[in-house]
Structures are given as C-alpha cells and as structure tokens.
Amino acid sequence: MENFFNLKFKSNHKKNGAMREQVRTKYEMVDGMGSEREVFEFSYALCKLLKPAYVLETGTWKGHCALYICKALKEDGVGGKLITIEYDEDKFAEAKETLASQGFQDQSVCVLGDSANFDYSALMSPGSKFGLAYFDCGDREFAFKNVHDRGLVDNETIFLLHDTTIAGNGGSIGVARNEAFRIPNDIMQVKLFINVTPRGIMLGKLNKESKK
Numbered sequence: 001m002e003n004f005f006n007l008k009f010k011s012n013h014k015k016n017g018a019m020r021e022q023v024r025t026k027y028e029m030v031d032g033m034g035s036e037r038e039v040f041e042f043s044y045a046l047c048k049l050l051k052p053a054y055v056l057e058t059g060t061w062k063g064h065c066a067l068y069i070c071k072a073l074k075e076d077g078v079g080g081k082l083i084t085i086e087y088d089e090d091k092f093a094e095a096k097e098t099l100a101s102q103g104f105q106d107q108s109v110c111v112l113g114d115s116a117n118f119d120y121s122a123l124m125s126p127g128s129k130f131g132l133a134y135f136d137c138g139d140r141e142f143a144f145k146n147v148h149d150r151g152l153v154d155n156e157t158i159f160l161l162h163d164t165t166i167a168g169n170g171g172s173i174g175v176a177r178n179e180a181f182r183i184p185n186d187i188m189q190v191k192l193f194i195n196v197t198p199r200g201i202m203l204g205k206l207n208k209e210s211k212k
C-alpha cells in the first residue's frame, strides 16, 4: 500500500531499546506516540470492510490514523464519519488542521475533550451506534465504559484496542494490556489479541446488547 500522506515512517522505533530485533525491523512507526503504519493500514481495511456509519477514535494525537480512516470512509462514499477525541489542545488543533488540509472535513469530527466522559450522542443521528471503536488513549477501560454506558455501541460494534503487548516485547505501555483485560468478559466476550506488532492490538465484540 502506498504511503498516502507522505508521513515519514521509521522502521527502527528507538524509544524501545529492548524491542526484539525481528519486531523492530519488520514494522514501521511515525513516532513514539502514533500507531504502527501497519495498524493505520489495518484500520483503513477494517473501515473498508465494515462500512461503518460512525467510527470512534479515542486519542487523535496528530491525526495520522484518522487520515487513513477518513480516506477509507471517503472512498466508500456512503457517508461514514469519524469522531476522534483528543484532550491535548495543541494536538487537537494540529490534527483538525491536518484532516482539513487533506479534504476530510466531511468525514471527520474532531472533538476536544476527555474520552472518559464526553457525550458523543449530540454528534450522531438519534439511536445510531459506533460500527468501529478504536481505543488508543490513556485509560482505555474508562473510554470503553463511557460509550458502553451511553448505549453508543452494540453487538455489531467491532472494538480495536491498541497497546496490548507487554513491555518486554517492545510495547511501550504494558499497563494497557491490563486495561484490555479489565473490560469484563461478560460484557466483551470476544477478545482476540494480535501481539505481533511492537505495541499490539486487540479486536473485541460485545456478547449482548449494550444497555443504557
């Protein structure tokens, strides 16, 4: 897949000196905070596959993954929207500007707020749910609980969590793995950990309708 947005990827993620050699050389990252290029591409492919009306991303950072998600939504032309939330004002402004400069105003809503308590429902049509929810912020457990308790996800929603590797594998935030585990199994039944990338991902599904 071409490098759509002229992002400069580095295959050697220097922050994680202990990272296993084969992981270090196989995967590419823009910087220490964003996801791996392969996770951007996976998010793009998931959007192509699911054609969600709404995608949630918690933790916009500089908007890199958001670019890939919006590209998929735009190409599909079925009116899908990304709602992406960031609590750092500077990063929020930078990401909003980046998305606008690439012509993704219609596909994206950038929110300045805390993913643990922001109410997204005013940004969505009544009764609609997130088809894909990507948790890539701190306190993923609370970001999940927030949308679950508000009834904005259901058993059609695909959940994607980033940072699920243990620190020894090169994952920078070992605790995030615990957050993924802390989402109760009776609420999120399917938890598929794919920890081959430096930081790892988890795919999940609810096992019953979300209740308000």
Ligand SMILES: C[S@@+](CC[C@H](N)C(=O)[O-])C[C@H]1O[C@@H](n2cnc3c(N)ncnc32)[C@H](O)[C@@H]1O
Residues within 6 Å of the ligand: 033, 034, 035, 057, 058, 059, 060, 061, 062, 063, 064, 065, 066, 085, 086, 087, 088, 091, 113, 114, 115, 116, 136, 137, 138, 139
């Ligand atoms: C790993 S970066 C996100 C990378 C981005 N998703 C990407 O793939 O390019 C995590 C971001 O989450 C933001 N963040 C952390 N906790 C948050 C919270 N509770 N609410 C909103 N944003 C949060 C941080 O400021 C940071 O920009």
